[in-house]
Amino acid sequence: MSIQRFVDVILPLPLYSSYTYSIPENLQDDVQVGSRVLVQFGKKKYYTAIVEALHTNAPMGYEVKPVVSVLDPEPILRYPQLNFWKWLSDYYLCTPGEVYKAAIPTGLKPESETRITLNPDYEPDETNPFRLTDHQALVLMVMQDHKRLTMDELEAESGIKNIAKTVMPMLDAGILEIDERIAERYRPKKITVVSLNFPRHDQERLHECFDLVKRSRMQEKALLTYLDLSGWMNTTQKLKSITRQQLSDAAEVSPSVIKALVDKEIFKIDKKTINRFDAEEERNNTIHLPVLSDPQKKTLKEIDEGFKNQSIQLLHGVTGSGKTEIYMHLMARALEAGNQVLFLVPEISLTTQLSDRLRKVFGNRLLVYHSKFSDSERVDIWRRLLTTNEPLVILGVRSSIFLPFSHLGLVVVDEEHESSFKQYDPNPRYNARDAALMLARMHGAKSLLGSATPAIETYFKALEGKYGLVKLMERYEGSVLPEVEIIDMKEMRKKKEVKGTLSYPLRERILSTMKDNRQVILFQNRRGFAPVVICEQCGWTPKCAHCDVSMVYHKNLGMLRCHYCGYATLLPPLCPACGQNGLKIFGYGTERIAEEIKDEFPEYNVARMDLDTTRNKDAYQNIIEDFARHYTDILIGTQMVSKGLDFGDVSTVGVINADTLLNFPDFRSNERAFNMLEQVAGRAGRRQDKGKVLIQTVNPKHEVLHHVKNHDYKGYYDNEIEERRKYAYPPFTKIINIFIRNKNPEMCDKAAIDFTMALRKVFGDRVLGPEKPYVSRIASYYIQSIMLKMEVGVSMKKVKDILRQIYTSISQTPEMKSSVIHYDVDPS
């Protein structure tokens, strides 16, 4: 009797341990670590799970279920992805299942709840029919009656057990598809390829063929055209693959002519699935690198030298110094060495411009992965990477760290200070920069962090010698950093030199910029029309029904919206509290500023870039392209306009109101404000003439503004690091925030107090709180937070183990049971 074999699998569920299933004998050869298997979990649910280990130890104490089916002959993960998942779940205090859920595109992990539909374009193909089994034919019939069914529903409708086993091959064949309820879905693109039905050297057969078509001019023409297009006679060259469409177009013959040649066994026809990310042309192997300036060359050399001692280097280069060009040189070398490169950037607005620049240099060796991709595009990229060891540059946002790279040689993190590298919700709440550094380490790759305003923690590590530090303090081709003017809005108001939201100096500067035929960027870190609505009669102000925040007025929608949960209501005509006509709006969001600027400068083109104007996929691209070709004169936006954009004609940047940035109640407030202001300032004067930045504030003496005015990173850093030391904040401590959410406020408080008490017994006064966070109710959940501040040097692994133990020890009380707990490690 053969030995019974088992697999431990990760399920896409928040479970701390892995689960064991047995492998039926007939499947034993097919299972590998990293393969997907279909398993049952719970009464009737099944899931796509990932094999984590194979073994022969029968688990004790429960009956082991068998694996239903193995979905991949080859693993869909590559080394060291599983280790990386493990690290993520340990470090960020979540479950491996949550990491798995985040890491893999939906199209690769169908489960009971997954909806499927019939592919509307599917037609049974006469030349290569997919032979349906009886079960599959039944599924097809059921699906023809129903537009969309979950796997569970389909199972019930068809009466077929373990439906996924029947459905998976149909998904792969493109007969059925996963429904994401959005326009695009995973549908492998198919092409029909024509070729001759015999080998190239068989001259005799070719002569016979000509005889066979002698009597039909059309058929002869089709044959001759094929020989010509494919380069059949030129045997020194690779045979080109020709699609049926190409042939019928070029020979000007109908498909029936081609079919006749197939019937005569002259042509044969193949259906090929092409991956959208497989380049159809020949791979473009020449790389066109930009020539570096002398300071850039020197910087590149320093980085190279640095890598000899330290595998992580920080490039502190001012805005417009040409960091990207330096990255390109390093990337090219990594490619030459046969390695892959991950180029991690924070936002899609960056990838748009960057991908154009990188495409020019790396051609087909560039793959782009951004957050507006549909799931099917994600699946395509995944499969593309999985089946290649080619050297490629992958330009990607946060979640690209999960892709199945083969031998990464270099990881570049641009704008490494960006707080959007941190995933805030849901788990895993990881920082993609830090995770990318770990990933690089697992691959034995070098890492380069780049920024004009490095994160305090990063710079600290560089000064400590943990990272190499290379500086590039001049802009490319001698363009200079812009002059910064701080405008005291209190003073301006006193002098009555403010109209609407614009002070006179900013207004005049915009006008002169327009006269010079240059462009303006205006920055305001608030979207919507007006952030405050108040009844002048009774003081009532609209609050979200589900969150503890005021609603923001959006004029073009005529709605009040909650920016935390998306809840929206109409702006009432009369005050709902006192019934009087007293509602007034205050403050400025981007929508209102855009409206005002349009009124003020009617002869110029104004555009707005914020979350509301960029919801659909191409919107960013369009706004950026319009601005790049100088159709737009004035661009107004939120932090989206502050990052990485590179436009030569921008000579003025205006910050409408710096005060909300400066007064945020959080230990990172100064850091965030400095980064944001310095970055947005960096958009000005990137080419010839000196740019100017005007910052409006009621706080002109704020030290952050002082450092921004002088572009004095070091001054700001020295100041900030002292504050952090004094108040024991990172990098001098490690912080874990614990959030407790409950729909019932008393339960929430009680759970928070219990948890805090239990933590204090172990961690003493390293435990702070519990307290209500700045926004203490979101989407109907009341929130309490506890802060755990550990001194650096303590084993965080141990801390986390203890945390889990403490949680387990109190998790059975009704308060804890009804609460949702999550951890935020290294908050940012």
Ligand code: ADP
């Ligand atoms: P950073 O990322 O440091 O802000 P960029 O890499 O965007 O700077 O460079 C700023 C501008 O200068 C870009 O338009 C870039 O194309 C140009 N530039 C920088 N270095 C070079 C170079 N060596 N050759 C040509 N153009 C360059």
Ligand code: ZN
């Ligand atoms: Zn809300």
Ligand code: ZN
């Ligand atoms: Zn009122």
